[in-house]
Structure formats: structure tokens, C-alpha cells
Amino acid sequence: MHTLSVQTPSHQYPIFIGQNLFAQADELLQPYLTKKTAIITNETIAPLYLKSFQTALDKLGIAHFSIILPDGEEHKNWQTLNLIFDGLMQNRAERKTTLIALGGGVIGDMVGFAAATYQRGAPFIQVPTTLLSQVDSSVGGKTAINHPWVKT
Ligand SMILES: NC(=O)c1ccc[n+]([C@@H]2O[C@H](COP(=O)([O-])OP(=O)(O)OC[C@H]3O[C@@H](n4cnc5c(N)ncnc54)[C@H](O)[C@@H]3O)[C@@H](O)[C@H]2O)c1
Numbered sequence: 001m002h003t004l005s006v007q008t009p010s011h012q013y014p015i016f017i018g019q020n021l022f023a024q025a026d027e028l029l030q031p032y033l034t035k036k037t038a039i040i041t042n043e044t045i046a047p048l049y050l051k052s053f054q055t056a057l058d059k060l061g062i063a064h065f066s067i068i069l070p071d072g073e074e075h076k077n078w079q080t081l082n083l084i085f086d087g088l089m090q091n092r093a094e095r096k097t098t099l100i101a102l103g104g105g106v107i108g109d110m111v112g113f114a115a116a117t118y119q120r121g122a123p124f125i126q127v128p129t130t131l132l133s134q135v136d137s138s139v140g141g142k143t144a145i146n147h148p149w150v151k152t
Contacts, residue, residue: 008141015139022049025056033057034096034123037064040084040111041102042071045129049102053127065091069107076106076146084114095119104130105137109152112143 001018016028039053046068057064067087069080088097099122101111108126115124128138144152 022052025053026059029056029100029125030060032098032123032125033060033062034098035063036093036097037062037100038067038088038091038093038097039064039100039102040067040069040087040107040114042069042107044071045103045107049127049129053100053102069110071106073106073146073151076110077148078145081110081114081145084110085118088114088118093118093122095122098123098125100125100127102127102129103133104128105133108133108137109143110145112141113145116143 001016001021001024004015004017006013006015021028037057039050039057041050046066050066050068054064054066065087067084069075069083088099095118099111099115099118101108101124105128108128112124112126115122126133126138128134146152
């Protein structure tokens with residue numbers, strides 16, 4: 001496994017690169033998790049990887065809940081963003097609840113945008129599951145959703 005350290009003007013965060021890192025999710029995530037965690041993913045990815053994340057958080061004794069969104073670029077919009085906020089509020093997420101984006105670039109963009117705005121900013125971890133999201137959209141901290149007239 002390779003670890004890169006990214007230094008921003010105010011923060012520092014790691015990027016872990018390697019094969020089958022899901023198997024080490026508990027030990028890799030532990031230093032960065034708060035008391036409560038929201039795993040946000042979509043209906044395609046949930047059957048593949050959600051259980052292993054839930055098991056890792058159970059192992060660490062971290063309270064968690066999951067929000068499963070519809071799959072597709074056409075859902076990268078305000079309506080789906082509001083589903084994230086609905087799920088966070090229904091589960092009494094606080095400002096210190098960590099949001100994990102488990103998925104490709106669409107999930108990463110939406111969850112990043114939600115984390116930047118929920119209660120003025122919540123901790124955020126990206127678990128990119130497509131090549132594009134691993135090498136591009138999860139890096140650099142830019143996130144956005146689409147407007148009905150424009151794709152961002
Ligand atoms: N923020 C940025 O800097 C940035 C940069 C580049 C792209 N993007 C955005 O990223 C999005 C495209 O990302 P993408 O190509 O990852 O598309 P995506 O997130 O739509 O994923 C593509 C498909 O693969 C599925 N999938 C994801 N992981 C999987 C896995 N491991 N196994 C099986 N299926 C899986 C998804 O459910 C989806 O159906 C666009 O919305 C684009 O605007 C953002």
C-alpha cells in the first residue's frame with residue numbers, strides 16, 4: 001500500500017492507494033472517524049461493498065447508518081442532495097458526524113457537496129470505487145451537483 005500526504009493551507013489528509021483495501025477498512029479509517037458515521041452510497045454499489053464497511057465500523061464500535069441513493073448521473077441534482085440531508089436529519093447526524101462517500105464520481109461529488117454544507121461542514125471521507133473517481137474526482141476537493149440546464 002502507498003500513502004500520500006496532502007497538505008492544504010489549513011489541513012493535512014492522507015490518500016491510501018492499494019489493492020483490496022476494503023479488507024483493512026477498520027484500521028485505515030479508525031484514526032479519522034468520529035463517534036458517528038453515515039455511509040452514503042447507491043443502489044448498485046450497496047450490494048457489493050456496503051456490508052464490509054458496516055462490519056468494519058461495527059468492529060470499531062462506531063455508531064453508523066447508511067443512506068442509499070438512486071444510481072446515475074441524472075440523479076446528481078438538488079433532489080438527491082436533499083435525500084442525503086433527509087437521511088442525515090432522520091438519523092440525527094450532527095456536525096461531527098463523518099460522511100463516507102462510497103462510490104464513483106457521482107457519489108463523491110454529491111456527498112462532498114453535502115459534507116461541505118451540512119451544518120456548515122462535516123468530516124468527509126471518500127472511498128472511490130471507479131477508476132475515474134480514484135484518479136480524478138476524489139482528488140483535489142472540488143465537488144458539485146448539476147443544474148437542470150448544465151452538467152458540472
Ligand atoms: N469533482 C471532480 O473534480 C470531478 C472530476 C471528474 C469527474 N467528476 C464527476 O464524476 C462523475 C463520473 O464519475 P464515474 O465515472 O465514477 O461515474 P459514476 O459515479 O456514475 O459510476 C459509474 C457507474 O459505475 C457504478 N459503480 C461504481 N463503482 C462500481 C464498482 N466498484 N463496481 C461496479 N459498479 C460500480 C456506479 O454505480 C455507476 O453506475 C461525473 O458526474 C463527473 O462530473 C468530478
